[in-house]
Amino acid sequence: MSPAEVLRAAASKVRATAKKAAPWPWNLDGPWWWDVAGGTAEATTVISTPARDAVVVVPPPRGQVPADGRAEGSAAWIALMSPALAELLAAWLEATADEIDRLAGDLTEAELAKYDPMTPTWMPALAVARHVLDTFPLPPSS
Structure with missing residues (x-):
């Protein structure tokens, strides 16, 4: 999956999960x-x-x-x-995906990590997306 696809998949999962939750x-x-x-x-x-x-x-x-x-x-x-943050989080992930599409095109995640100057803003969103999708390893507990 491209970085933008990862972000959009996470946004979709956030919205779907929040939709099943109790109202906030x-x-x-x-x-x-x-x-x-x-x-x-x-x-x-x-x-x-x-x-x-x-x-x-x-x-x-x-x-x-x-x-x-x-x-x-x-x-x-x-x-x-709570689900109150779901739409805000999903919108941030999608906006980051749109920005990647617009500025970085088809770069892979490894290539994207070297991209400057936007990498610092993109990488936290990708880390959150990977966590949401359970594809980002958590740091070892101390």
Whole structure:
């Protein structure tokens, strides 16, 4: 796939995925504390629609200390990246694809990486597109 095709495919996937999601804006509710087996408490955060219908419940990772905050942080990140951003993200990817078509034509991704002066603005969009399409390797976790 050419770089422009990668960007357009990612834009299409972003729109299709957002279309299947619950309506936005999303709210962040909680953390709620639940009693679990063994008498311990577990903080669970809920992402909900404006009508307070639950979109997703984010429990803490297994073995997490309740005060750790990863469940709440993860839920806040998910709510931030709600379908509200889908059209903006897709439009940015498509605009970048159009710019590549207009200025760089049929360059391959390797050739595009050497292209100047626009490469710095194109490469982040391509990295996002590859991540959306699961074709961009994530950095190793530390």
